[in-house]
Amino acid sequence: MAKxxxxxxxxxxxxxxxxxxxxxxxxxTSHEKSTLFTVTFEAKYSHTPAFKYFLVANIxxxxxxxxxxxxxxxxxxWRLVVALDVVITMLLTSGMSAALAIAYVGKKGNTYAxxxxxxxxxxxxCQHVGGAIAAGFAGVIIYLLLLLxxxxxxLNPLLV
Amino acid sequence: MAKxxxxxxxxxxxxxxxxxxxxxxxxxTSHEKSTLFTVTFEAKYSHTPAFKYFLVANIxxxxxxxxxxxxxxxxxxWRLVVALDVVITMLLTSGMSAALAIAYVGKKGNTYAxxxxxxxxxxxxCQHVGGAIAAGFAGVIIYLLLLLxxxxxxLNPLLV
Numbered sequence: 001m002a003k004x005x006x007x008x009x010x011x012x013x014x015x016x017x018x019x020x021x022x023x024x025x026x027x028x029t030s031h032e033k034s035t036l037f038t039v040t041f042e043a044k045y046s047h048t049p050a051f052k053y054f055l056v057a058n059i060x061x062x063x064x065x066x067x068x069x070x071x072x073x074x075x076x077x078w079r080l081v082v083a084l085d086v087v088i089t090m091l092l093t094s095g096m097s098a099a100l101a102i103a104y105v106g107k108k109g110n111t112y113a114x115x116x117x118x119x120x121x122x123x124x125x126c127q128h129v130g131g132a133i134a135a136g137f138a139g140v141i142i143y144l145l146l147l148l149x150x151x152x153x154x155l156n157p158l159l160v
Numbered sequence: 161m162a163k164x165x166x167x168x169x170x171x172x173x174x175x176x177x178x179x180x181x182x183x184x185x186x187x188x189t190s191h192e193k194s195t196l197f198t199v200t201f202e203a204k205y206s207h208t209p210a211f212k213y214f215l216v217a218n219i220x221x222x223x224x225x226x227x228x229x230x231x232x233x234x235x236x237x238w239r240l241v242v243a244l245d246v247v248i249t250m251l252l253t254s255g256m257s258a259a260l261a262i263a264y265v266g267k268k269g270n271t272y273a274x275x276x277x278x279x280x281x282x283x284x285x286c287q288h289v290g291g292a293i294a295a296g297f298a299g300v301i302i303y304l305l306l307l308l309x310x311x312x313x314x315l316n317p318l319l320v
Contacts, residue, residue, distance in 0.1 A: 047272035050261040082311050086246070090304065093250045094257040101210040101258035102265070106273065112207035113266065115275040144250065151242050154314060 019139035030128035057095030190288035217255030
């Protein structure tokens, strides 16, 4: 039983690693040049602080997921893992939400503030960013599952 | 010892309630009319989906904090509290990050996307929103502390 539980958590951590790595790679490769009349228009992730933050959050998430996957079973650091999981989950949630908020303005614009949508000009770039955010969202959900799983495992024997 | 711990958690929950209520009230009252030449310009939180999301997240956080504060000690629902704390913390983090990302564009603009800053026109509104985000941030930090505290309390006796 304990072995099945361990394998399940390991699988979730491997999935979290995959999701954060994909999110980071898809975001960092999002780039498009577009010409409107005579003006060349370049869109890339580094033009938007929220996307840079999303990238950094997912790189930290990926490195952390990788380290935990290869943490020896007898390590003292396992004591900290649930607490660090909470912090990493919050970091990933924060990066994903900030990127999504900006991507939404890019897609729909905000007429009150006079911010025009840019996705009609750089459609491929917007799809790329959308893909990165979807992967980031998957990472967040996997970390949430991991946390609920840890809480269930640790708390249930105490409380039931 | 157990009593001191209980009081400490209760205090943190009361602070979380205060922070989320303040964040919601300050956001919902952010409103400014400004006239530039002959054009009247109105800014309010409901013009920005991210700010509406921030408000909803903080209202849910406030209602949850309130309910937990008055949950009877013998209730079966205490089993769910740590898991619900995780979900509420993620919701508050997400709302705060989305609102902050948009507020940053409002303050600094984004020249690449052609989005102009609007805070010069509606300075009072921007300060108001900034205050709401600061209170929201306080709520997030208090919930993080609560979570780390629960993890420390529950896991330490098992692991040490």
